[in-house]
Amino acid sequence: MRALEFFRGDSGRLFVVFALMVVGVGMVLLKPWPIAIVVDSLLGEEPLPVWLSNSISAPNDREFILILLVALTFVIHFVIAILTATYNRMAIGIGLSGLQRVRCRVFDRLQSLSLRFYLGQQQGDLIQRAAWDTYAFQTVFQQGMITLVNASLTMLLMLAVMLSLNPTLTMVSLATIPLLLFAIRVFGKQMSRRSALAQEADSKIASAVQQNISAVEVIRSYTREKLETDRFLASTKESRDQRCSQHSWEIGYLASLGIIFGGGIAAILWIGSRQVIAEAATVGELIIFLTYLTQFYEPLNQLSNVGSTISTATAGVNRVYGLLDSERDAVPPASAEPGSFAAKGAIEFEQLTFGYASGKPVVQELELKISPGEMIAVVGPSGAGKSTLLNLIIRFFEPESGRVSLDGMAASDIHLDDLRKQIAYVPQKPILLPGTIAENIALGRPGASHFDIEEAARAARAHEFIQNLPSGYNTPVGEGAHGLSVGECQRICLARAFLKDAPILLLDEPTSALDAENESQVIESLVVLSQGKTTLLVTHHPTFLSKVDRIIVMERGKISSDGTPQAVAIRSEFFGRMMNSQRA
Missing domain, CATH: 1.20.1560.10 (ABC transporter type 1, transmembrane domain)
Structure with a gap:
């Protein structure tokens, strides 16, 4: 057997x-x-x-x-x-x-x-x-x-x-x-x-x-306890x-x-x-x-x-x-030997098509070139494929057709560990792993000194609240990050990216959970961090948009506008409406 x-x-x-x-x-x-x-x-x-x-x-x-x-x-x-x-x-x-x-x-x-x-x-x-x-x-x-x-x-x-x-x-x-x-x-x-x-x-x-545990706040705020209990009762009856x-x-x-x-x-x-x-x-x-x-x-x-x-x-x-035995969705093995790739920062999407479900492409025949050191903002309505671009670069998903290349080499030909070591990724939803705050900040750079960890936390505007915790940087956190707000979790994730200091930065709404005071300070820190690095960020924040080299507007899985902030503001109807609504 x-x-x-x-x-x-x-x-x-x-x-x-x-x-x-x-x-x-x-x-x-x-x-x-x-x-x-x-x-x-x-x-x-x-x-x-x-x-x-x-x-x-x-x-x-x-x-x-x-x-x-x-x-x-x-x-x-x-x-x-x-x-x-x-x-x-x-x-x-x-x-x-x-x-x-x-x-x-x-x-x-x-x-x-x-x-x-x-x-x-x-x-x-x-x-x-x-x-x-x-x-x-x-x-x-x-x-x-x-x-x-x-x-x-x-x-x-x-x-x-x-x-x-x-x-x-x-x-x-x-x-x-x-x-x-x-x-x-x-x-x-x-x-x-x-x-x-x-x-x-x-x-x-x-x-x-x-x-139910994951959505407990939503369930209680909408007084769905009885309905959820009835659904659970039905499941237990079926099991019985x-x-x-x-x-x-x-x-x-x-x-x-x-x-x-x-x-x-x-x-x-x-x-x-x-x-x-x-x-x-x-x-x-x-x-x-x-x-x-x-x-x-x-x-x-x-x-x-x-x-x-x-x-x-x-x-x-x-x-x-x-x-x-589920092999159809496994990441294909890369042919390159580990340790053989160091990114300079050039990224290119070539005729790339991808969809989460068969026959429903989220990104269609995308053509995009990003030069080393460029800071690019990606904007667009929900479901336009903004976060998908970041996921394809880091190879969370594989394209259905076309390819993503880094420095002229297909991402699929780069050893997966090497590829991801060149990228600092901050997801929209902050995630902390079981361990201490210091261990979470040092995820991308194991063995980092306490001084470097603290400097990264300062850059992410996290040092002050960490110091006020009972055990400081040795405070244990994990699933749910008990005792920390979403904004505090997000700043720890940003500190993680600062410490990794990778040549490519992928930021998905990096300031969405921050208050106004910390937001402006973190934006300034991110701008400094992105100097000399290829940065691709999904954001709709006006301050961020004014500081990037290019803005890409995505609509229905395609790039509808691409250029400097000033040029996009003139050419893109969506961008114009978005900026007007924020000023209002």
Whole structure:
């Protein structure tokens, strides 16, 4: 099974597990023999087995033999317990190591996928796959491999011994196997299907919780609590119904197994008792056989339960592989070696077309040349493709046709790490990662000195409020940036760009969350920062627009006007309306 690929790294430990398992199964086969000897030779009139009488010095001392057999019984059970505990603990450790590998692979895959992939996904569903569905791999390993091997080995060895003891009763035992296979076939498909539906329903619950937490302010301001609760109730009802359906099939499956096993045991008890009455077998032999029979049905029961467990786990495995196998939106690998590109700042869009959905281009046949060191503002109505230009430069998305080039080299031919190291990007929505403020500022320049971090914060007008925090630059922040306003988060993101000091700056509404006083000061700092750097910024702020070298007006995915601020103000109707509305 493909899922087992994540456990190959522990093949050495796995070999030890199987070796201990073989020894343990051998010890299990010895369990009923001391009891049978006591019943036949000490309580009955049968002679001692030859191997035992030849091994002891006093074969007629019944009390000594009893003590020996009692001690042997304890030793067998003790060794079985130690072996079982040891190989089960090792198997659990291997299973958890495989689970870790799966989760790391999933996380790495999520890191490498294009942003286009995320447009069609719910965050809660992705979290469900990465955090919970991955447990299915551990289940497949421990149930589909460890339990399967252990139960199969036990059953085969016991079957060999049972055949040597009583072929007739062994055939009666084997008669139940076709019925078990039929039950597995009938119930297995349904259990797998119901499990997949149940996991999909659970992922909707995770998505609903995540979305509700993200939009809690909007929900409360519009008094939608009751409506959101009703929607969540509907999702939980769907999950409950799907889980009930899944468990109903599982219960039916287990009930059918109980009936089959019960019928087999009843038939064996009837035939075996008649053989003892007819003196065709000794009581001790019957005890051994009945003990083996119970132990034979136990691995058989485990094997039958493996079917339902694997059916359930397979649904989770398939959901995880559905993510791991998503290649259509992965960023294509660049052919250049890492460390071979240093940007001068020239950017060119050549006949570039891109759309987030097929047949709906956001940018159409775009032609644009940007010289090194130019500061260009991009303006236009919502949905015109302004932020998309920035995303295409940094390769968050790949164009459908045409290309983006830097210094005459296609962006797709530049190693992705090298490309992004040449760019300082400030998104419209400020994002802080879990860690301290200093660590967040130093994201693009790991190992930066505290002095450099502080200077970057000063340039972004963030130093003063950071100093007033309880732990200053060591204040922990993260998801939601608790205790910080949106404007403060944005200034930290700007400080990040100042510290990175990359030759290309991409700024998406960099002052949208700042108050008027900080806004004007940050604009002055950004103008200084952009000196000698190629800067592309999405903004509608008049002060910014008056300081750029060129303004590009985008409408309906195309450039409708391109030139100096003065020239664009004359030629572009949209720009004229925008400036008039701001003055008003």
